[in-house]
Amino acid sequence: MKDTDITRLVYAHLLCIFSIILSTLLPSLFLENFSILETHLTWLCICSAFVTAVNLVLYLIVKPNAPSKRSSLSHKVARFLKCCIYFLMSCFGFHVIFVLYGAPLIELVLETFLFAVTLSTFTTVPCLCLLGPNIKAWLRVFSRNGVTSVWENSLQITTVFSFLGSWLGAFPIPLDWERPWQVWPISCTLGATFGYVAGLIISPLWIYWNRKQLTYKNN
Amino acid sequence: MRLGSGTFAACCVAIEVLGVAIFLRGFFPAPVRSASRTEHRAESHAAEPAAGAVSNWTKLPPPLFRKVVIILIDALRDDFVFGSKGVKFMPYTTYLVEKGAAHSFVAEAKPPTVTMPRIKALMTGSLPGFVDVIRNLNSPELLEDNVIRQAKVAGKRMIFYGDETWLKLFPRHFMEYDGTTSFFVSDYTEVDNNVTRHLDSVLKRDDWDVLILHYLGLDHIGHLSGPNSPLIGHKLSEMDGALMKIHMGLLSKERGSLLPNLLVLCGDHGMSETGSHGASSTEEVSTPLVLVSSVFERKPGDVRHRKHVQQTDLAATLAISLGLPIPKSSVGRLLFPVVEGKSMREQLRFLHLNAVQLSKLLQENVPLYEKDPGFEQFQMSEKLHKNWIQLYLEENSSEVLLNLGTKVLRQYLDTLKTLSLSLSRQVAQYDTYSMAVGTVIVLEVFTLLLLSVPKALGPAAELDVPLSSPLFSLLFYLSLLVLSAVHVVVCTSAESACYFCSVSWLVAGGAVLLMSALLCAVVSALSETAMGSSSKRVGKSPDPSSSKWSELDVLILLGTAGHVLSLGASSFIEEEHQTWYFLVSTLCLALCQEIYKNQILGSDQDLLCGLHAESGPLRALPTVSSLPQGRARLGDGGTHEATSALQRLGSTERAVVLASPWAVLACCRLLRTLNQTGVQGAHRPDLGHWLTSSDHKAALSVLAALSLLAVFLLVQRRCSLLSKVALALGLLGIYCYRAAIGNVMSPWPRGNKALSRGILEARFVYVIVFGILFMGTKALLRAQAAAAGDKARTVGLWEIHSGLALLAALLLRPHNLPVLVCGLLVQTLMAKFIWKPLSHDAAEVTVMHYWFGQAFFYFQGNSNNIATVDISAGFVGLERYMELPAMFLTAFATYVGPILWASHLVNYLSSEASSRSALRHACFCYVLICSIPVSAYVVLVTSLRYHLFIWSVFSPKLLYEGMHLLITAAVCVFFTAVDQTKLTPS
Ligand SMILES: [Zn+2]
Numbered sequence A: 001m002k003d004t005d006i007t008r009l010v011y012a013h014l015l016c017i018f019s020i021i022l023s024t025l026l027p028s029l030f031l032e033n034f035s036i037l038e039t040h041l042t043w044l045c046i047c048s049a050f051v052t053a054v055n056l057v058l059y060l061i062v063k064p065n066a067p068s069k070r071s072s073l074s075h076k077v078a079r080f081l082k083c084c085i086y087f088l089m090s091c092f093g094f095h096v097i098f099v100l101y102g103a104p105l106i107e108l109v110l111e112t113f114l115f116a117v118t119l120s121t122f123t124t125v126p127c128l129c130l131l132g133p134n135i136k137a138w139l140r141v142f143s144r145n146g147v148t149s150v151w152e153n154s155l156q157i158t159t160v161f162s163f164l165g166s167w168l169g170a171f172p173i174p175l176d177w178e179r180p181w182q183v184w185p186i187s188c189t190l191g192a193t194f195g196y197v198a199g200l201i202i203s204p205l206w207i208y209w210n211r212k213q214l215t216y217k218n219n
Numbered sequence B: 001m002r003l004g005s006g007t008f009a010a011c012c013v014a015i016e017v018l019g020v021a022i023f024l025r026g027f028f029p030a031p032v033r034s035a036s037r038t039e040h041r042a043e044s045h046a047a048e049p050a051a052g053a054v055s056n057w058t059k060l061p062p063p064l065f066r067k068v069v070i071i072l073i074d075a076l077r078d079d080f081v082f083g084s085k086g087v088k089f090m091p092y093t094t095y096l097v098e099k100g101a102a103h104s105f106v107a108e109a110k111p112p113t114v115t116m117p118r119i120k121a122l123m124t125g126s127l128p129g130f131v132d133v134i135r136n137l138n139s140p141e142l143l144e145d146n147v148i149r150q151a152k153v154a155g156k157r158m159i160f161y162g163d164e165t166w167l168k169l170f171p172r173h174f175m176e177y178d179g180t181t182s183f184f185v186s187d188y189t190e191v192d193n194n195v196t197r198h199l200d201s202v203l204k205r206d207d208w209d210v211l212i213l214h215y216l217g218l219d220h221i222g223h224l225s226g227p228n229s230p231l232i233g234h235k236l237s238e239m240d241g242a243l244m245k246i247h248m249g250l251l252s253k254e255r256g257s258l259l260p261n262l263l264v265l266c267g268d269h270g271m272s273e274t275g276s277h278g279a280s281s282t283e284e285v286s287t288p289l290v291l292v293s294s295v296f297e298r299k300p301g302d303v304r305h306r307k308h309v310q311q312t313d314l315a316a317t318l319a320i321s322l323g324l325p326i327p328k329s330s331v332g333r334l335l336f337p338v339v340e341g342k343s344m345r346e347q348l349r350f351l352h353l354n355a356v357q358l359s360k361l362l363q364e365n366v367p368l369y370e371k372d373p374g375f376e377q378f379q380m381s382e383k384l385h386k387n388w389i390q391l392y393l394e395e396n397s398s399e400v401l402l403n404l405g406t407k408v409l410r411q412y413l414d415t416l417k418t419l420s421l422s423l424s425r426q427v428a429q430y431d432t433y434s435m436a437v438g439t440v441i442v443l444e445v446f447t448l449l450l451l452s453v454p455k456a457l458g459p460a461a462e463l464d465v466p467l468s469s470p471l472f473s474l475l476f477y478l479s480l481l482v483l484s485a486v487h488v489v490v491c492t493s494a495e496s497a498c499y500f501c502s503v504s505w506l507v508a509g510g511a512v513l514l515m516s517a518l519l520c521a522v523v524s525a526l527s528e529t530a531m532g533s534s535s536k537r538v539g540k541s542p543d544p545s546s547s548k549w550s551e552l553d554v555l556i557l558l559g560t561a562g563h564v565l566s567l568g569a570s571s572f573i574e575e576e577h578q579t580w581y582f583l584v585s586t587l588c589l590a591l592c593q594e595i596y597k598n599q600i601l602g603s604d605q606d607l608l609c610g611l612h613a614e615s616g617p618l619r620a621l622p623t624v625s626s627l628p629q630g631r632a633r634l635g636d637g638g639t640h641e642a643t644s645a646l647q648r649l650g651s652t653e654r655a656v657v658l659a660s661p662w663a664v665l666a667c668c669r670l671l672r673t674l675n676q677t678g679v680q681g682a683h684r685p686d687l688g689h690w691l692t693s694s695d696h697k698a699a700l701s702v703l704a705a706l707s708l709l710a711v712f713l714l715v716q717r718r719c720s721l722l723s724k725v726a727l728a729l730g731l732l733g734i735y736c737y738r739a740a741i742g743n744v745m746s747p748w749p750r751g752n753k754a755l756s757r758g759i760l761e762a763r764f765v766y767v768i769v770f771g772i773l774f775m776g777t778k779a780l781l782r783a784q785a786a787a788a789g790d791k792a793r794t795v796g797l798w799e800i801h802s803g804l805a806l807l808a809a810l811l812l813r814p815h816n817l818p819v820l821v822c823g824l825l826v827q828t829l830m831a832k833f834i835w836k837p838l839s840h841d842a843a844e845v846t847v848m849h850y851w852f853g854q855a856f857f858y859f860q861g862n863s864n865n866i867a868t869v870d871i872s873a874g875f876v877g878l879e880r881y882m883e884l885p886a887m888f889l890t891a892f893a894t895y896v897g898p899i900l901w902a903s904h905l906v907n908y909l910s911s912e913a914s915s916r917s918a919l920r921h922a923c924f925c926y927v928l929i930c931s932i933p934v935s936a937y938v939v940l941v942t943s944l945r946y947h948l949f950i951w952s953v954f955s956p957k958l959l960y961e962g963m964h965l966l967i968t969a970a971v972c973v974f975f976t977a978v979d980q981t982k983l984t985p986s
């Protein structure tokens, strides 16, 4: 039972990675002068859109937490709206945190906000898909020893890696190498993306490695 | 002997300070300089040497030129004049250089290629050693002997237009001046127009001897858009026009006068390919030097190969040209082509003057100067010179004289070259032996600290220091022997000029003893640790410490490691404030996460309890399974207690707890905008500059008043009534002081009273500070005497804290008062709503205090650059410069952040901490966390000593680290003293 879960996890993650790779390659067929560094904002939008789409599709196909009871359409719509509000709130929240971390307040607002959106797609969207708009569940998953399934475990790992990636991505900014990717927020978005991808790769491996130690309540 | 870990740490840090001091002495060689540097005596100038007959040339030779104009173009790179750009944009200069009566050189500037040291080098001819920067902190005025001062003494009338750095360096030297500020880098037209607009009138007049123009525009363009921008061309053309105007003016003046005029075109430093400067790349150090005068020979032809000379050579040349004595600490040599047209006797006379000056400098700075090849050559040439003079006075045939003279001349030029070289080398040498001794001491102490962590942070907070055992250990004597042998060998070997060899044998012996004793201690601690760990392994006790680490501990460890690693990159040192801001923000977020986890998960027990009760045993978590089910809320014990502490709070208080990390974050973000610091951001506009500009004096006044009020409100709550009153009076005095010196608006009309220096007001505040500190100390001592003096001690400590805060408020510049307020506010918030409810242990609280202290160090506008030290703090309340108080005040004002946070740490731990050993733990942790970067940095700097940025970036940071360690030592003494008052039973 668990092995099948892990296999499904691997496929899902491969799909996510593929979507990110696609978001860097596909637009260059349609858009002129597209490159990650120069038209960074476009890439950010496309990447976020792709990742969100893949996550939604995965949610619809895999249904990792099958709802126990049938809910009405209005309930579903309310839930969806709630998810949207949560997503927007997380975007604004991240934006505020970036500003508190030292991002410029007035200049580069769009860049900062798109970075917040990207980070939200890497972290909040999977959370929303998996756990729904339920803060307590989120906190449970992200506190130590609170995970209850393979999916939650991988969610924990990818989210932490995305945060870590964007956190580490801020380090090269003060260096005087004068590279184009050192400009705010490019190094951070790249860091977040690499972190997310690393998390996607590492989490199935880690779960597979530790599958003897991991026992979840629900399984 | 058993020592408390606090006392042990204090001893360690004291020894470490010693080690760092020895290292610094080896790292920063004493600058080459003349012994008599400030006083100006009527000295006898070297007479012309003559054997037998007495020369009649005993006075200084007369000036060679009537008027001298120096055009200094900031950041003028050599290829801007001599390269293709010069040909294209500076046609007149190119014509002068290639066909006119001019001598052109490529002058090499020594790093740091920054304007002020370069101006100093040009005018004093000396290489500004790094220590000079420190020694001259008290006044920006150039105290060394220099051309401008000599010219002033000789009665030359000087005019200056341009960068106001000159006016700071040479106050009261210029008859007429107009300074332009180099602050607004975006302005590159006004700064130069402000210089050029004076030219027409000045060139018409005849009442001056020396005219100095410093054009800043080119440098600003470089910073804005680099050396390849089209703006450069325009600027060069403009400069060419100015030069042509001046040259024409000078030529027209020459008619009817006996002496010719001299025009000097030079740059202070070059410009890198990105348009910046400061380091030592070829583009940055190569500057053109063009001397134009109608007496110079026109020699078209060989213009491809320009002679490379040193920038320092200009001082000697200018002095000779103006008939002045050569600046005493100049290491430069006369640019010989300037005097080539003179008679042989005069030429020899000039060279002799230069050689005498250089050899004097050599005698003063090199102990074994007699063996120096330069000095030997000098004696030789002087002898030859004497013979020549004798022949000359006997009026021999001109051909013999000429041949012999040429020989003497060549001999002199060689002498000058050798002398100048050995003097310059004197500056650039590292004293490796002293550095090694210092490094060994520092590393030994650091290892000892690291090895004693488990014991020192144990519950007893005590450790054994075996003092007698070294006396009987073989290792001790062995290492003593080896080290002494090394010392003897190094010091008796040839041409070693180590500082450590020049100290007395007693001191050196003491240091050697110390090193071997430390080595013994390290070895014994090491063996103990090894034994301890092996016994543990035998006992098969699973080490639970690794699983007990919270996210915060991981962050602290990672942050410390990351900070130490970042010290290896020069840009991270320049922008170290970013590291600290980043770490502090992350710390706040981590605390936030901890609080929210406790708050939300703690209040929702049912779900989690159920979850954990079921899954707990399966998860191999001993804490969960061993605890009774009802109490098992979360995995580890610490959080569990914290949860209960949070639960006890009321709802409003809980809301404050939840909001406080965000408030702290917001405070920090606000302070970041106050002072832009570092290198990349230093030019950006910030709130501090906005406030200090004269247009916004009203805003500054309101802010200062409000800040002082806030300081009072934040500090007074735990003071005794008497000190509350004193505090209020003191804060009022501070406002009066700032009003008196004109920083803020006076609340009452002052009439026509001129600005005073506020001596009276400042001294009034000092008296109050002393009073409060005295009251605090008295309360502390009383607490020690009385048995139940816990409350008295808390009050006493808090009074000391408030006294320090008052002193800080006096010394900080008014626009920095919000830093103080925010610091106190953050301290209050964190102590009351975060540390206390979450009950962090002493080590964590200490590290957090240290991090905040570092962040506040940068919030107040400091950086790892010496230039940001606020020297004005050293003059508060002093009539004139007094070295000791001024140094103390400056150090205090610079390190206000770390000092106040350390003092708050003592307060917090002695009032809130439950454990008796908390203070000792804190002291030990503080020492450890401070000595990690110092030890790493000492090693790092040694390995990077030939790095490009060693002087511009790494050395200032080394000084800051040394100073910080000294402050840490002082803090630790305070810690230990407080701990002692707590310990003593009565
Ligand atoms: Zn300059």
Ligand SMILES: [Zn+2]
Binding pocket: B075, B219, B220, B223, B277
């Ligand atoms: Zn510059």
